[in-house]
Each structure stands twice: as C-alpha cells, then as structure tokens.
Amino acid sequence: xxxxxxxxxxxxxxxxxxxxxxxxxxxxxxxxxxxxxxxxxxxxxxxxxxxxxxxxxxxxxxxxxxxxxxxxxxxxxxxxxxxxxxxxxxxxxxxxxxxxxxxxxxxxxxxxxxxxxxxxxxxxxxxxxxxxxxxxxxxxxxxxxxxxxxxxxxxxxxxxxxxxxxxxxxxxxxxxxxxxxxxxxxxxxxxxxxxxxxxxxxxxxxxxxx
Amino acid sequence: xxxxxxxxxxxxxxxxxxxxxxxxxxxxxxxxxxxxxxxxxxxxxxxxxxxxxxxxxxxxxxxxxxxxxxxxxxxxxxxxxxxxxxxxxxxxxxxxxxxxxxxxxxxxxxxxxxxxxxxxxxxxxxxxxxxxxxxxxxxxxxxxxxxxxxxxxxxxxxxxxxxxxxxxxxxxxxxxxxxxxxxxxxxxxxxxxxxxxxxxxxxxxxxxxxxxxxxxxxxxxxxxxxxxxxxxxxxxxxxxxxxxxxxxxxxxxxxxxxxxxxxxxxxxxxxxxxxxxxxxxxxxxxxxxxxxxxxxxxxxxxxxxxxxxxxxxxxxxxxxxxxxxxxxxxxxxxxxxxxxxxxxxxxxxxxxxxxxxxxxxxxxxxxxxxxxxxxxxxxxxxxxxxxxxxxxxxxxxxxxxxxxxxxxxxxxxxxxxxxxxxxxxxxxxxxxxxxxxxxxxxxxxxxxxxxxxxxxxxxxxxxxxxxxxxxxxxxxxxxxxxxxxxxxxxxxxxxxxxxxxxxxxxxxxxxxxxxxxxxxxxxxxxxxxxxxxxxxxxxxxxxxxxxxxxxxxxxxxxxxxxxxxxxxxxxxxx
Numbered sequence: 001x002x003x004x005x006x007x008x009x010x011x012x013x014x015x016x017x018x019x020x021x022x023x024x025x026x027x028x029x030x031x032x033x034x035x036x037x038x039x040x041x042x043x044x045x046x047x048x049x050x051x052x053x054x055x056x057x058x059x060x061x062x063x064x065x066x067x068x069x070x071x072x073x074x075x076x077x078x079x080x081x082x083x084x085x086x087x088x089x090x091x092x093x094x095x096x097x098x099x100x101x102x103x104x105x106x107x108x109x110x111x112x113x114x115x116x117x118x119x120x121x122x123x124x125x126x127x128x129x130x131x132x133x134x135x136x137x138x139x140x141x142x143x144x145x146x147x148x149x150x151x152x153x154x155x156x157x158x159x160x161x162x163x164x165x166x167x168x169x170x171x172x173x174x175x176x177x178x179x180x181x182x183x184x185x186x187x188x189x190x191x192x193x194x195x196x197x198x199x200x201x202x203x204x205x206x207x208x209x210x
Numbered sequence: 211x212x213x214x215x216x217x218x219x220x221x222x223x224x225x226x227x228x229x230x231x232x233x234x235x236x237x238x239x240x241x242x243x244x245x246x247x248x249x250x251x252x253x254x255x256x257x258x259x260x261x262x263x264x265x266x267x268x269x270x271x272x273x274x275x276x277x278x279x280x281x282x283x284x285x286x287x288x289x290x291x292x293x294x295x296x297x298x299x300x301x302x303x304x305x306x307x308x309x310x311x312x313x314x315x316x317x318x319x320x321x322x323x324x325x326x327x328x329x330x331x332x333x334x335x336x337x338x339x340x341x342x343x344x345x346x347x348x349x350x351x352x353x354x355x356x357x358x359x360x361x362x363x364x365x366x367x368x369x370x371x372x373x374x375x376x377x378x379x380x381x382x383x384x385x386x387x388x389x390x391x392x393x394x395x396x397x398x399x400x401x402x403x404x405x406x407x408x409x410x411x412x413x414x415x416x417x418x419x420x421x422x423x424x425x426x427x428x429x430x431x432x433x434x435x436x437x438x439x440x441x442x443x444x445x446x447x448x449x450x451x452x453x454x455x456x457x458x459x460x461x462x463x464x465x466x467x468x469x470x471x472x473x474x475x476x477x478x479x480x481x482x483x484x485x486x487x488x489x490x491x492x493x494x495x496x497x498x499x500x501x502x503x504x505x506x507x508x509x510x511x512x513x514x515x516x517x518x519x520x521x522x523x524x525x526x527x528x529x530x531x532x533x534x535x536x537x538x539x540x541x542x543x544x545x546x547x548x549x550x551x552x553x554x555x556x557x558x559x560x561x562x563x564x565x566x567x568x569x570x571x572x573x574x575x576x577x578x579x580x581x582x583x584x585x586x587x588x589x590x591x592x593x594x595x596x597x598x599x600x601x602x603x604x605x606x607x608x609x610x611x612x613x614x615x616x617x618x619x620x621x622x623x624x625x626x627x628x629x630x631x632x633x634x635x636x637x638x639x640x641x642x643x644x645x646x647x648x649x650x651x652x653x654x655x656x657x658x659x660x661x662x663x664x665x666x667x668x669x670x671x672x673x674x675x676x677x678x679x680x681x682x683x684x685x686x687x688x689x690x691x692x693x694x695x696x697x698x699x700x701x702x703x704x705x706x707x708x709x710x711x712x713x714x715x716x717x718x719x720x721x722x723x724x725x726x727x728x729x730x731x732x733x734x735x736x737x738x739x740x741x742x743x744x745x746x747x748x749x750x751x752x753x754x755x756x757x758x759x760x761x762x763x764x765x766x767x768x769x770x771x772x773x774x775x776x777x778x779x780x781x782x783x784x
Contacts, residue, residue: 034326034398035327035391038395038425039391045430046429046433048430049432049434053448056462057454143447145446146440150446
C-alpha cells in the first residue's frame, strides 16, 4: 500500500514511484506490457477481419442498404448512436483521470473516477441493448444485419468484459494489490478500455456515418 | 530511476534466486508450467495425431489404386481427405513446429528460464487436445467434406459436422495466437545479457518470424471460421450467395491467414536447417544477417500474397497481376536462404548424421517444391493446374518435403538435449532413406498426372484414366511408395521410444554445436540456467572459442567434437 492520503508534489511522486521498484518487478512489468500490447494488436486484427468482411459485402452489394423481401432496409439511427458514443468516449476520459489519480496517490479520487467509468460503460451497454431492441433488422436476415450485429456484438462483448475487468481492478486496488509504484494491472485495464473506445470510433464511422 | 536502469550484473543477483521444481505427478507432467515439459506434450500429441491423420492419407491412396475407387464410398473419401488435411495442418504441423520445437528449444537458445507467460503457455497446449476432440468428434456426424479449406457453399452442406469443424479450428486458432504472443514477448524481452538481435541463433529468428505470423494472421482465421460457424448455427448470411453473402469473401478471409500459415510451417524448419547445416558442416553459417532478415521478409511478404490461391475464383484481373508479382517476390528471400545453406556446405567438413541427412534431403525436396510454387504463381499456369494433382504435388513437396523434413532433422538433433541419450543413428539412416524415397515416389508422379489433368479430391478417375491410360499404374506406384513414408514414421516412433532407455549417453554437447542449449546439462535442469550466461558473439564462428561467459558448466573453448575443424578454405567463412 502506498501512502494513499498523503499529498506530495509531482517531483516527490516520481521519486516515490521508483524508489521501491525492484529490478525484477521493473522487468516483469515491461514483459507484461509488451505481451499486453501484442494482445491488443491481435484483437485489433480480429475486428479488422470482420470490418473487411463488412466493407467487402457492402461494396459488392448492388444496393445498400440491401433489399430483403422487396423492401429496402432502413438506415441506422445516427443521433441515438452518437449520444451513446459520447457516453463511451466519456468513459475513456474518466478512466484516464482514474489512472492519473492513482499515479498521484489519490485513492479516493481514483475510486470515484473508476466508478464513473464503470457506470458509463454499463450505460453504453444499455444503450446498445436499446438500439438492438428498436432496430428494424435481424442478425440472420441480411448481410447488413450480419455485419452490424456481429461487429457491434463483438464490440459490446469487449465492453462487457472491460466492465468486469475494471470492477475486478477496483476491488483489487482497494484491497492493496497495487501500490504507487506497482500498478501494472491498472495500466493494462486503462489500455484495454481505450482500445475498446478506439474500435468504437471505427465502428461508428462505418455503420452510422458511411 | 537508478534501479530500473541498473547494470546486468545486479539483475543477475536477483535472478539467481531459483524456485524448487513442483512436486507431484499432475503439477510435474500434466498441468506443467515448464516450457520443456509443454514441448514434450506438444510433441507426443502431434505425433499421435500424425499417426491418425497419416492413416487417413493411406486410405485415400488405397482408394486411388483403382480408377473406379477401390475401398470406400465417395462420401467417405471426401471425409478422409478433408480430415487428413485439417488434422495435419492444424493439429500436427503447427503444434509440432511451433509448439514442440519452439517451446523446447527457443527459451534454451536465448538463455531464458522459461517463456514470458508460462501459465498462458500451459493453457495454449491444453486447448490443442480439446480442439482435437472437437475435430475428430465431427466424424460421428459424417465429418467435413469440403477439404481442409471448407469453402462455402459446399461446406454449408456439412451441418453439425461443419459446425464442429469450425469450433475445432477456432479453438486451435486461439491456442496458436496465444503461443505467438507468448513467444514474441519472450524473444523481445528475455534474451540473455549481451544477446543482441544479430547475435540470436537463427532458429530463434525463425521462431520470432513465425510467432509474428501466428499472432497477427491466426485471428483472421478465427474471424473466418467464426463467421462460418455463425452461418452454420444461426444462418447468418455472411457466405450465402442467395442472401447477398459471398463465398469469395470466405476465401479472402481464410487465405489471409492460411497463406501465412504455410510459412508458419516452413520458417521453423528453415531455422532448424540453419542450425543443423552449420553444426554438421563445421562452418560459420553463410550470410547470417541475410538468413535472419529473409525470415522477416518472408513473414511480412506472406501477408500480401494470399489471393494467389484464388486466381480461378473470379478475382478481378487487375488484382491478379500484383498478387502474381508479389508471389514471385516471395521466392527471393527463400532463394537467399537456399543459396546461403549451399554456400555454408561449400568447403565444410560434412558429417552425415541423421539430422544432417534430413537437412540435405530438405534442400533437395524443398527447393523442388519451391520451384513448382514459382510455376503456380503465374496466373495462366495456375489456371491450368488449379484443382489438379499438380497442386497436391507442389504443397506436399513443401509441407512434407520441407516442413516435416525439417522437423525430422530437428528430432535427432535435439533429442539428446531433451532426454540425455542419442537416438540410434542406424535406424535414423534407414528411416531417412525410406522417407526420402517414399516422398519422391509418392508425389513426383502427381506432377505429370496433374499437368495431364488428373483432378484432385475426386474419389474416382475413370474418365481421366480413359484419356491417360497410364493413370492407374502411376497411382498404384504412388500408393506403394507412400507406405515407405509410413514405415519411416513408424521407425521414427520406435526409435524415439527405444532410445529413451537404450540410446548412448549423450553428454552436454554431443554434436559440438555452439548455441546456448549445448552449454547446460542434458536433459536440462528444471530452471535451465543456474546462472544466466553472458553472450558476446553470435554462435556460428566455429574457429573461435565459445562466445559465452558465466555459464553453468565449464565449456571447452572449442567444442570437443568440433576441434577437428580449424582450417577453412580461404574466403569460405565470409
């Protein structure tokens, strides 16, 4: 446990952060960081493959949205999705503040920002659920539905995993698993959350703006 | 900040604290975290599945001894070749060359005590038997029928078996991705002090290139078979042309992985060949940097050539030309390797161990398969030969004559390190000649049969036999020789088992090789290196003392066996 409630200057924080870093931890932290970044790259390629499938199907279709049973499918509701996107991007900002507060040994603020992040994440998932219930297409009905539900579903699954992940990290942080100098788990959680945000930027563009 | 940038010697002191090995059978041999044990697990799993998938291949060959089909129904035949291809690609070759060799050898060669994420490594292995069970259980529902590629729309007729096939490939893909991620991290972060990138053994370079492809390409496969699974189970119309989907999309997604996959098989074999040829020619490897960088060049280029598998699929003509040129281009780094190995042999003092025989056989058969690959890169030739046994001949020359041959060179080479005993050289020599003759006898006639138009994946060939009367003779010829390969693999299994008890004791360095694994005991102790050694040169200069300090055992400045090699022809070691 770092001295959580003590207020110190930035210079002292840096000193405190590295004073109790033993070389083994420093090394395993960089190993885990590299491994985690590689995981994010491979995850990114998973999304890219499905995005490729969507672009391929869309550009090879004679008309888009496609026609099913004689009716052209409707476009998605951009304004609702835009609001929902703001919720998700906002959670990226709050997660950033959570990590910064942890770095500055400010545990109370860390907790508040982390809870805000989790709440916003759940809010985004609820928004997605709402959109699924009102959208006028089905998963198995058309290539549009296939791409849309597969990609946003995969993304929503990632957000769900992220919410669980951040909850576990919050519990761990409050049980003293991380200190002011050893908090790789929090870095990984933040990276993952930002990654999920960035994927949503691409999906939002592809489904709602294109 | 000082601690994070401390000198390597301070880090040593911390690292020299070694945990005791685990107690109990389960922790030691079943759910082991030790990379060496996991390597053995991959080895025996891969070998077992190889026997099953190999017997499927023999059934396929027996069927073709008669133009009407000799032993089974057409449906059963489709199931046999589909299962043979699927199991050999995903459950034999990839687990053997990346899982078994990469796990056992790579951490030893970089001077690490284990891979970066041992627990992930254990999970990666245990996914493979699960995938195997999923795949083989699909045979209860009739099995897959559309070949190892399972192209829709034909594969959509497979029903439950097709869904199980997708599930199996998806799970084994996860294993492969995690292994790639694990190995990349290990090689980037955990090399011994002083082992810079250009001092790494070439097998480690090969494993790095392989891991890169494993990590980046396999997820594309997961997406492809995941979408196919959704199509099977929930009728999501990704690949259903009646509802706007596109079967060609599946081919794109599939080959974006599966072209790198063929390099995933072959590049570890390249690494093995580099080690074996340098060791048994007693010469510095020719063109170290060129071999290392050509592995990376192949890995990167492999992502840009996938559509050459799809020339007859209605690919736009303006797309065919760049893919044709890129496919030719990938022959350049491969050629660089072949010439480097031949130059390494030049003027060397060659010792014909079993491993070296396989390496030399590899040079012949792989080059042959590579050259037919250059033929097939050309669009007009490909359109003629596609779907004929010429393709079968080509990829069996590179897969069996390249990847498997490299693996067969690796077994006798690293077996003494793994078990402490040498394999029988006599049996090994017999096994090599059986394999080499069997391989050429089986696949060579497929070239001219294919060019004459014998279709692949057909259970019968009566029409072809009318047009080309020698067809039955050549097919029986192939079937006969294919049993030589089977005998060779049987001999190998016997040799592996027999030598554990009865082989000659190997000692630390039976081959006089110079990479790091030959400085520790055979078999290696639980934590590999009591002291992490310092590396101050690359390991191939056979006229120099061993380039390590701080090793566990006192290593002879010149390896015992290697002392005979002092003089080299002028200019040969450049």
